[in-house]
Amino acid sequence: MSQQGQQNGPGGDSGYDVLVIGGSGVDTVVRVDALPVPLADSVGVSPISEWPGHTGGNVALGCQALGLDVKFLDVIGDDWIGGQVRERMAKGGVDFEPMISPAGTRRAVNLVDPAGRRMSFYDARDPEGLRMPRDFYAPHVLRARHVHVTIMGFARHLLEDLVGSGVPLSTDLHDWDGIADHHRAFALSADLVFLSAAGAGERIGAVMREILREGRARAVVATAGAGGSYLLTRDGGSTPRHVPATLPPAPVVDSNGAGDAYVSGFLYGRLAGRDLEACAGMGALAGAYACTVAGNSSLIGPDALTAEPSGAA
DSSP, rough: OOOOHHHSSSSOOOOOSEEEESOEEEEEEEESSSSSOOOOOOOSSSSOOOEEOOOOOOOOOOOOOTTOOEEEEEESSSSSSHHHHHHHHTTTTEEEEEEOTOOOOOOOEEEOTTSOOOEEEEEOOOOTTTTOOHHHHHHHTTTEEEEOOOOOTGGGGGHHHHHHHHHOOOOOSSOOOSHHHHHHHHTOOSSSSEEEEEGGGGGGHHHHHHHHHHHSSSSSEOOOOOEEEEEEESSSSSSEEEEBEEEEEEOOOOOOOOOHHHHHHHHHHHHOOOHHHHHHHHHHHHHHHTTSSTTTTTTHHHHHHHHSSOBBO
16 A cells, blocks of 8 residues: 555555546547537637546546555557556556557547536547456456446446455446446446436436446435535435535636546545445535646645535535
8 A cells, every 4th residue: 555545545454445447538628618619610719738537547546646545447549648648647646557459548528618617528439349358457356445447338348247356346327317228237236326417317316216226336426516416325215315515615617527536535435434424525525626626637635635624515
């Protein structure tokens, strides 16, 4: 375990606190005056920036910044975009071990308005037949206290093995509508499920109950941005409990990565033995902090995460 983890994190003496599988790439961020963008042949914008991370990368970086020992496995390209991912993970202290795919590294173009809201154009580019060999990931699973698996196509083929390992498993379904079969496989396999409330809209409560009823999850968390989040557990009744959003400590700049930061904060609390509502509060604080900086340029640390809350939105 890293020195930082020994001092601040809740991890054990050996192995990894969190193994993250899949979900790296580079975001190209374009700041616009409003969303949706008016139709025009050309629109002047402020300097365009690029942020390596994506969902798996951001969770890995967020957990590492909190003093957890992290291993990150993924498939990227032998290209300059993949080089950006490698460089960012190294800078963040993440033990990143990628396989190389001839299809290249995933990308996204994100339009961000002055309020920090975004519209993302995601280029997954992974071929349908992409696989991660068992001998590549299995030894790391056995060394992990917790596995966070992203909803990459190749990762779907790992689910049965991950469940069989007995290591606690989490996933983020993002804006799942509650219908798509690809996301459902992850929803029903994980012990802890995150998703955005936006995807299912008014049906989000029913979707959360279905995940608990049909799957293995002990808890489901739906994030709703400035509206806070909702927590549903097997022993907490049938109505999701609302967890207020935390007031950002500075003006909102960019909501990219806020959901991933929420996951990192929640996992930190869970590995520290906090109850689920306390974990949701820590997730809310980490997500609010992430909104005050561009991309993943600054991530909340354990001291700020465990400080007394300054207020709720």
